C-alpha cells in the first residue's frame with residue numbers, strides 16, 4: 001500500500017483521539033442546554049466552564065476573557081468589527097498588514113465601505129511587518145491595529161511584542177490573529193499585554209467550527225450576534241457544548257506538548273525537510289523568515305514549475321500539501337502574501353507549503369525527500385517553463 005503523508009496541518013489538523021474521547025459524552029448522553037437550570041443543564045454548563053478554563057490557561061488569560069465563537073474567522077470579525085463599532089466615536093482609522101488572512105483583510109475592506117479608513121502596512125522579503133511604517137501610520141484617530149501573530153502561508157512570526165508596544169505608546173488597541181500560533185509556540189497574553197487575540201480549535205487538534213476571541217478585561221466590543229446573551233453578551237446562541245469541550249481538551253493537549261518541548265522536535269524534522277529540499281532540488285527558494293517561523297512550517301517556491309500541478313502529482317503519490325493558503329489553492333491567482341513579500345508572480349506560482357503535525361515521522365520526511373525531487377524534475381521536463389530553465 002502506498003504511504004500516506006498528510007503535510008497540510010496549517011489548513012487543518014486531525015482531531016486528537018483524546019479530544020474525541022472528551023467530546024463524545026456531550027454528543028450523546030450529556031446533551032443538556034448549558035443555559036438550563038436542571039441537572040442536565042448544570043452538567044453541560046460545568047463542562048463549558050471547565051473547557052473555558054483550559055483554553056484560558058493555554059494563553060495565560062482568565063476564563064472570563066475567553067469568548068467562544070464559531071471559529072477563527074468569526075473571532076477575527078468580532079475583534080475588528082466589534083472594535084470599529086465600539087470605538088467609532090473616538091476615530092475611524094484601522095491599521096493592518098498586507099499578508100493577513102482574508103478573514104481580516106476582507107473584514108477591513110467591508111469596514112472601508114462602511115466609512116472607516118484602513119492603512120495596509122507593507123512587509124519585507126521575509127514577511128515581517130514594517131515597524132517604522134507602523135509608527136508613521138498611527139494617527140490621533142487610529143482605533144485598532146490588527147496584525148497576525150504568525151502567517152499561515154509562509155510561517156513568519158511577527159515581532160508582536162514590538163508591535164504592541166508601539167501601538168500602546170499611542171494608546172491604540174491591538175488585535176492579534178493567533179490562529180496559526182496558539183498551541184504551536186508559547187503564547188502569553190498577560191506578558192504581551194494584548195487586547196484581543198483570535199484562536200481556532202481545528203488548527204490545534206480540536207474540532208472544526210469552534211474558536212475563541214481573547215478579550216482583555218475592560219476591552220469594549222459591540223457584539224455581532226444578538227440574542228440570548230451567552231458568552232458574556234458578546235456572542236449569543238446556545239453553546240456548542242461538545243465543540244467547546246473538544247477545544248478545552250485540545251488546549252490541554254497543546255499546553256502539555258509545549259511544556260514537553262514537542263514543538264521543538266517538530267522544528268528539527270522541519271529543518272531536515274527544508275535542508276533536504278534545498279540540497280536535492282535546484283532553483284528552490286525558502287519563503288518566509290529563516291528563523292522567526294512556526295516550528296511546523298516549511299514553505300518554498302520552485303522556479304520553472306506550476307504549483308497546482310505539483311500538488312496534484314504529490315497527491316497521486318500520497319502526499320497532502322498545499323500551495324498558498326487553503327482558500328487560495330485551487331485558484332490560479334498568485335498568493336497575496338508572496339506578492340506582498342516582493343516575490344514575482346512567476347515564482348509565486350511555483351509555491352509549495354508543507355506543514356508538519358504531531359504525528360509526522362522521520363520516515364514521512366524521508367519519503368517526501370525521495371518523491372518531491374523526482375516530481376519536480378518530471379514536471380520541469382514536461383513544462384514549457386522547464387525549457388526556460390535549460391536556457392539559463
Ligand SMILES: Cc1ncc(COP(=O)(O)O)c(C=O)c1O
Pocket residue numbers: 010011070071072073074076101103148150151152177179180200201202209210211326
Ligand atoms: C491566520 C488565520 N486566520 C484565520 C483563519 C480562519 O480560521 P477558521 O478556519 O477557524 O475560520 C485561518 C484559517 O486558515 C488562518 O490561518
